[in-house]
Amino acid sequence: MEPKPTLNKTLKNIIIGKSRSPKDATIFHKLSLVAFFAWVGLGADGLSSSCYGPQEAFIALGKHPYLGIFVGIGTVLTIFVISASYSQIVELFPTGGGGYFVASKLLSPKLGMLSGCALLIDYVLTITVSIASGADAVCSLLPPHWQVYKLYFALGVVAVMILLNMRGVKESVLPLVPIFLIFLATHIFIIFYALFTHLPNLQEVVTSTSKDIHSSVSEIGFFGVAFLILRAYSMGAGTYTGIEAVSNGIPVLREPKVETARHTMRYMAFSLAFIVMGLMLAYLLFKVTPQLGKTLNAVLFERATQSWGKNLSITFVFVTLISEATLLFVAAQTGFLGGPRVLANMSMDRWFPTKFSALSDRLVTHNGILIMGGSAMVLMALTKGSVGFLVVLYSINVFITFALSQSGMVRHWWDSRFKVKAWFKKLLINGIGLVLTIFILVSMIIFKFFEGGWITLLITGALVTVALLIKRHYNNVMTLLHRLNELVDRAEFSQLDTPAQTTGQPSFDPSAKTAILLVSGFNGTGLHTLFNVIKMFGGVFKNFIFVEIGVIDAGNFKGAQEVEHLQTQVKSDVDRYVKLMNKQGFYAEGVSEVGVDAIDEIAQLAMKAYERFPNSVFFGGKLIFPQDSFLLRLLHNHIVFAVQKKLYRQGIPMVILPIRVY
Numbered sequence: 001m002e003p004k005p006t007l008n009k010t011l012k013n014i015i016i017g018k019s020r021s022p023k024d025a026t027i028f029h030k031l032s033l034v035a036f037f038a039w040v041g042l043g044a045d046g047l048s049s050s051c052y053g054p055q056e057a058f059i060a061l062g063k064h065p066y067l068g069i070f071v072g073i074g075t076v077l078t079i080f081v082i083s084a085s086y087s088q089i090v091e092l093f094p095t096g097g098g099g100y101f102v103a104s105k106l107l108s109p110k111l112g113m114l115s116g117c118a119l120l121i122d123y124v125l126t127i128t129v130s131i132a133s134g135a136d137a138v139c140s141l142l143p144p145h146w147q148v149y150k151l152y153f154a155l156g157v158v159a160v161m162i163l164l165n166m167r168g169v170k171e172s173v174l175p176l177v178p179i180f181l182i183f184l185a186t187h188i189f190i191i192f193y194a195l196f197t198h199l200p201n202l203q204e205v206v207t208s209t210s211k212d213i214h215s216s217v218s219e220i221g222f223f224g225v226a227f228l229i230l231r232a233y234s235m236g237a238g239t240y241t242g243i244e245a246v247s248n249g250i251p252v253l254r255e256p257k258v259e260t261a262r263h264t265m266r267y268m269a270f271s272l273a274f275i276v277m278g279l280m281l282a283y284l285l286f287k288v289t290p291q292l293g294k295t296l297n298a299v300l301f302e303r304a305t306q307s308w309g310k311n312l313s314i315t316f317v318f319v320t321l322i323s324e325a326t327l328l329f330v331a332a333q334t335g336f337l338g339g340p341r342v343l344a345n346m347s348m349d350r351w352f353p354t355k356f357s358a359l360s361d362r363l364v365t366h367n368g369i370l371i372m373g374g375s376a377m378v379l380m381a382l383t384k385g386s387v388g389f390l391v392v393l394y395s396i397n398v399f400i401t402f403a404l405s406q407s408g409m410v411r412h413w414w415d416s417r418f419k420v421k422a423w424f425k426k427l428l429i430n431g432i433g434l435v436l437t438i439f440i441l442v443s444m445i446i447f448k449f450f451e452g453g454w455i456t457l458l459i460t461g462a463l464v465t466v467a468l469l470i471k472r473h474y475n476n477v478m479t480l481l482h483r484l485n486e487l488v489d490r491a492e493f494s495q496l497d498t499p500a501q502t503t504g505q506p507s508f509d510p511s512a513k514t515a516i517l518l519v520s521g522f523n524g525t526g527l528h529t530l531f532n533v534i535k536m537f538g539g540v541f542k543n544f545i546f547v548e549i550g551v552i553d554a555g556n557f558k559g560a561q562e563v564e565h566l567q568t569q570v571k572s573d574v575d576r577y578v579k580l581m582n583k584q585g586f587y588a589e590g591v592s593e594v595g596v597d598a599i600d601e602i603a604q605l606a607m608k609a610y611e612r613f614p615n616s617v618f619f620g621g622k623l624i625f626p627q628d629s630f631l632l633r634l635l636h637n638h639i640v641f642a643v644q645k646k647l648y649r650q651g652i653p654m655v656i657l658p659i660r661v662y
Contacts, residue, residue: 038246038253038264039271040180040330047268048331050187050275051324052133055296056391057236058283064228065284066205066212071232072280076273078436083269085406085433088426089247090261092412098247099401100342106408109349113471115404116346117463118397119244121456123339125394127332127376131157132385133295134328137321140298147293151385155377157329162373165336166366179326184271186320190304191278198285205284234444235391244401245334297324335376340368350474351467353635392452397460399441406434473635480625481524506587512542514616516609518602518643519548522576525659529621530577532657543587545609545616546577549601550594567594598639603646610652618647618654 057071089102099119104112135154139147198205216225246265253260279297282288286303288296301320305313340356347356356367383389413420413427420426445453515533519526526546533541550570574590581588591609595601610616620640644654 036267038260039267040177047183047272047275048130048133048324048327050272050279051137051295051297051328052129052387052391053236054276054279054283056388057232058280058288058296059290060232060235061228064212064216064225066209067216067225067229067232068280068284069205069209070229071236072277074229074233075236076277078440079269079273079276081429081433081436082402083265085409085430086244086247087262087265088429089405089409090258090265092409093247094258098338098342098345099244099405100345102247102408103401103404104349106412107404111404113346113351113467114464115401116342116351117467118400118460119342120339121460121463122395122397122401123335123342124372124375124379125335125390125397125456127158127161127335127339127372128379128383129387129390129394130328130331130335131161131376132380132383132390133387134325135385136295136387137298137325137328140294141318141321144293151380154380154385158332158373158377158380161329161332161336162369165333165369165373179323180330182319183323183327186316186323187275187279190301190320191275191282194278194282194285194304201285205281208284230443231447234440234447244398244405245338295321295324297321332376335372336369339372343368343371346467351471353470389452392448393456396441396444396448396453396456399437399444400460402437403434403441406430406437410434470635477625481623483524506582506585508587509542510613511615512587513540514543514545514613515541516545516547516606516613516616516618517577518618518620518640519546519573519577521548521570522573525621525623526577528659529619529657532621533619536657541586541617543589543613543616544577544581545589545591545613546574547591547602547605547609548574549598549605550592551598563594567592570594599642599646602643603650606643606647606652607650610650618644618652620644620654620656621659622656624658624660 053075054068054072057075058065058068061067061071093101093105100112100116102112103115131154134157135150138153139150213225216228220228246261246268253264279300282300282304283296286300288300288303290296291299298317298321301317302313305316308316343352344357346352347354356371379390383393409430410427413423413430417423417427445457447453449457515537517526517529517533519529530544548570550566570592571590574592578588578590591605593601593605606618620643622640623636640656644656647654
């Protein structure tokens with residue numbers, strides 16, 4: 001009979017959801033997204049930027065609104081260039097070609113780390129600016145005195161998004177699909193409505209644009225006009241930040257992943273280009289100007305519908321702005337999907353604590369979700385949800401990643417010019433992307449630096465410094481562990497220092513003294529623990545049971561084959577221990593399992609083993625470093641102590657043996 005679930009477990013099942021089994025053969029199909037849902041979950045970031053990107057660019061033009069035509073054209077061209085170049089990245093990295101992997105594999109690990117750190121900051125800003133902008137859209141419908149509650153509302157939305165993402169990817173996307181479709185329908189309608197109702201006035205737009213150019217040149221000069229256009233273009237650069245999300249999010253896409261990614265990117269590029277350019281034209285056609293307490297889109301919708309009658313106009317504006325707000329909340333999904341994955345990948349390469357690659361029992365990177373959501377809440381509070389200020393901080397970092405990714409691809413195609421057909425065409429696409437992204441990056445740093453862009457660069461620099469310090473620590477630990485790993489050769493090619501045992505098949509006596517050892521691979525730490533048991537207890541133990549849990553994390557949770565490979569690997573590890581002890585005349589068994597929570601899996605196996613061998617003692621090893629510090633406690637897990645505590649509660653004895661690495 002299964003034990004009754006605790007109150008905490010019951011609440012967790014209600015709020016977060018019941019546990020999922022990574023061994024379920026259909027789990028990857030259940031969790032993955034088809035192109036349409038990927039467009040909602042990953043593409044919403046880019047599409048939702050039409051709620052603030054064109055607005056910020058248009059406002060930056062000040063008294064020269066008709067120059068927005070050139071900003072819009074430049075934005076559309078940039079969207080298609082970046083999309084085309086990222087399609088090639090998806091093809092080259094079919095298991096996930098985010099900026100971190102691309103720069104790490106094609107340039108250098110340190111440049112990859114820089115790209116990853118830049119992306120992490122950008123994803124936090126994605127969550128913050130999207131939700132802050134969504135709160136602005138909602139508050140555009142409310143009386144001005146309600147503005148004081150905007151920050152609390154935005155913080156509440158971040159908290160809700162954290163809970164949704166703790167439940168899982170698909171659960172966080174599905175409820176928002178209807179709103180996504182309403183957003184598309186209302187915005188496409190208003191753009192076509194603006195064009196068709198102003199067809200007779202299109203010539204006026206062309207004439208006004210020409211006059212605006214001439215008056216601007218005579219007023220501020222040619223270079224002044226160029227500067228104004230470039231500054232507006234850079235202020236609207238947040239429009240492109242969702243494009244890289246598809247290459248980062250390939251692991252959550254439905255098979256065939258590359259084709260799904262291409263379809264998703266195609267949907268993103270065309271929908272984003274159409275809406276951004278359409279809104280720019282609509283602003284001009286309806287002569288939209290900024291109003292206090294309202295977004296530019298809110299002003300546009302009110303002017304476009306003012307002749308419809310009060311009730312119909314209010315209804316349309318309300319539905320459209322609510323869809324905008326909700327889509328902006330969906331856009332925060334990009335940060336919650338991409339950020340934890342980048343953090344997990346970097347943690348597996350030891351740039352950040354390894355615990356950030358762990359999965360929850362809902363098979364999501366819960367630590368990363370909490371880090372991204374918590375950081376967004378802090379940033380939201382510090383900036384008081386100011387979209388204008390957040391946009392200044394935003395999008396600089398993503399172009400650091402863009403530039404590094406394009407550099408890596410250009411280098412790859414050049415190095416592969418004798419091996420790959422049509423290499424020059426591929427080189428040209430990524431080359432144009434490289435020139436464009438570097439140009440935008442430099443422009444944004446120049447235009448945004450003294451307005452607050454320096455803060456983004458400072459935070460990114462601080463994160464890079466932290467990553468370098470953590471990497472140095474892990475490298476030092478690997479050097480210290482090198483001596484222990486020499487035990488592997490010694491164990492397999494020499495005799496253990498044990499009392500003489502009878503030759504032949506070891507006898508099985510479940511009532512005999514049994515040592516149950518927790519190991520994490522056939523390595524120096526496991527063998528050191530085994531040798532210590534033999535050294536300290538001599539011939540007391542007649543049976544040796546080796547228990548290993550293969551932890552499923554973000555690195556190996558990519559498909560059923562990866563999980564099967566992990567199962568095979570952990571079984572092979574314990575079999576080597578068994579073979580080693582059998583040679584010495586001891587009875588030995590290997591017990592292995594895979595799961596996301598090593599502590600729970602060990603506890604379940606321990607109870608079964610203890611029932612079979614009632615006269616047994618559990619053993620585990622703990623690394624002892626030259627000096628203890630807060631950094632050590634943060635960067636290394638303490639699973640062995642947690643297991644000991646859990647076993648003690650079950651009445652099972654366990655001994656932790658020190659493993660000195662100095």
